[in-house]
Amino acid sequence: KRLMSYNCILVARPEPNVALITLNRPKALNALSSPLFTELNQAFLELDADDEVRAIVLTGSEKAFAAGADIKEMQPKEYSDVFKNRYLEDWTLLTKTRKPIIAAVSGYALGGGCELALMCDIVLASPTAKFGQPEINLGVIPGGGGSQRLANIIGKSRTMEMVLTGRNVSAQEAEKWGIVSRVVGEGEGQVVKEAIDMAKVIASKGQIAVQAGKEVVNAAYELNLAEGLRFERRLFHGLFATKDQKEGMAAFTEKRKPEFTHS
Ligand code: CAA
Numbered sequence: 001k002r003l004m005s006y007n008c009i010l011v012a013r014p015e016p017n018v019a020l021i022t023l024n025r026p027k028a029l030n031a032l033s034s035p036l037f038t039e040l041n042q043a044f045l046e047l048d049a050d051d052e053v054r055a056i057v058l059t060g061s062e063k064a065f066a067a068g069a070d071i072k073e074m075q076p077k078e079y080s081d082v083f084k085n086r087y088l089e090d091w092t093l094l095t096k097t098r099k100p101i102i103a104a105v106s107g108y109a110l111g112g113g114c115e116l117a118l119m120c121d122i123v124l125a126s127p128t129a130k131f132g133q134p135e136i137n138l139g140v141i142p143g144g145g146g147s148q149r150l151a152n153i154i155g156k157s158r159t160m161e162m163v164l165t166g167r168n169v170s171a172q173e174a175e176k177w178g179i180v181s182r183v184v185g186e187g188e189g190q191v192v193k194e195a196i197d198m199a200k201v202i203a204s205k206g207q208i209a210v211q212a213g214k215e216v217v218n219a220a221y222e223l224n225l226a227e228g229l230r231f232e233r234r235l236f237h238g239l240f241a242t243k244d245q246k247e248g249m250a251a252f253t254e255k256r257k258p259e260f261t262h263s
Helices: 035-050 079-084 089-098 112-119 134-136 146-154 156-165 171-178 190-203 208-221 223-241 243-253
Strands: 009-015 019-021 057-058 064-066 101-105 108-110 124-127 130-132
Touching: 009 035, 009 089, 009 190, 019 035, 019 190, 035 089, 057 130, 057 146, 064 112, 089 108, 089 112, 101 112, 101 190, 108 112, 112 130, 124 171, 124 190, 134 156, 146 156, 208 223
Parallel strands: 019 057, 057 101, 064 108, 101 124, 108 130
Antiparallel strands: 009 019
């Protein structure tokens, strides 16, 4: 199968139905340059369109998931450049991906790196992970959604502390605060391994339900409660039109494993 080739990322298929994207600018600690983000968006578009892919793991290196937007690229920019060129506006494209994205974070997830992890659906952290929004040290503020997504997840006081002091948060603290779903055991590659295992579990389910599940949970961050409950119920109702609902419930009644056809 033809895989696109990229310069700043690597795309692999560690399991038949699981894709792995690795940020690959090791010399710059995976700083998120514009070319890198363009490739990342393209990779997510392609994987979303590929029927064989059911879940996507996104990772960096042991030392850095990503150390933020590329400061050397930003340094010469003027207000008129960033305004006219809608700088960072395209970062939200990957959040349109229907398939679940699991971030496997080791080392630094700072600034845009932290924001990229927050754009994923599930975040697993290695004990070495460090999350932070250090933009304040550069005379700016988060621009990739950090202030908004963190406030939704960890609340006002903790978000203010991160954004206004620039302090990094350890993996353990990030777990306690709910930035990550769990911290995995120590060891090189462990967080990627566990993310792939989790992706395999997701890939074994009925994919229409999986994608509906992702959509409703994300809606909780955009809609008010009444709208969100109505949206959830309607998607739930809609799943009764799928073969996977017939199969899943028949299998339960017949005490056997379901064989989902994703239809
Ligand atoms: N942009 C560009 N280059 C970066 C980078 C970044 N965000 N982070 C690291 N690098 C580069 C360094 O410049 C260095 O390159 P050279 O060898 O050419 O000098 C290389 O990566 C290795 O980095 P260090 O030598 O600094 O490594 P270290 O281990 O001493 O420190 C670090 C690691 C604490 C993460 C440090 O690199 C650092 O503070 N990086 C910047 C973190 C940051 O401020 N991120 C926020 C960026 S702003 C942003 O993201 C805006 C937004 O909201 C979207």
